[in-house]
Amino acid sequence: MKNTLLCCLAAVSLALSFFFDYAPAEGAAGSPALAQASLLSFDDGNGPEGFRDSLNIGYYSQALGIQADYTEDASLLRTITEWLGTPYRFGSNTKKGTDCSGFVTRVFKEAYGITLVHSSRSMFSNAKRVAKDEMKTGDLVFFRRGPGQPIYHVGIYLKDGKFAHSATNGGVMVSSLEQPYYHRNFYAAGRVISE
Template identity: 60%
Template structure:
């Protein structure tokens, strides 16, 4: 009996040893990230996020590289030539809204009209609550000449005699973002015949233009320009 038990134990040991050698190494298969996840992680690190503040200890070269990448993306997506000084949060928010369908009286990503789009963008980017209609918005802005428009200014359109019916957000190079009845949120040109013919005025909302600074003291752009022109040669 003893002689029979020993061969049986030896056979069992060999069988168990074979099973353990053939079992997959779970630590290898679960610790390495999938290629798609790794790529997403890389892009997340490069592109800025409106909801995530930049790291304060990030090297200047890395920050500059991220900014350059972001502005390059907005250049291509919005079809404008940016100076890399524009409000990135504004550009990103407008980009996120592109393609939203038109829906009269609505103001969500499922559908929006022109004033709904503008109010949502200004609330998100600047924390400013605008009037809900394009006509009432116009009554709260500071008029600016068409040749003096800056990124973030509002552009208004009228069928004549001040009957304002449409509003958009000026970008650069004569381009503006708006919610059009025919195509939802898009970028159009003020040089297009329809918008050129119906353009009424441009206006600037208080608190949307970052002031210039001299030795840490804030000073608005108009005062800075006046001081420069008054300086003796």
């Protein structure tokens, strides 16, 4: 058993050595510079946090049920993933419970630093309209119960026809716009324009 474990560790070590280049330069204290990944690294403009998020995209994809790649908005996907399973609570916006607009306001504040009004109708009034076939990750999706009825629900579009929202019958979850209830009540999509 010990030999098998040691062989596995040696193989993993060997495999990892192909992914790292050691710079010949020395650090400030005379110690060798840290290794930098050569095959896995890329500059996404977000520093180490962005790199970590990009590596976690697979996890976010699985948790949210979408096909995401490293070019996706990792901060948004991470924030939504952290809220999954939060119970529904009318008028609230904490991880102990949140309603739909409370969820959207917290996600936009945490992911983008954007403050939105805690009201789906106000969000609708302030968002730039987007055609359903032109929606992008992070756009808002609005619902109403028929012509002339007010907006009553809001969620955040992910991709592949899916959106994240806080539903009265399950809390924060991911649903499909093709589900009969949401397909029937979908009203419009809007994009938040930061000032």
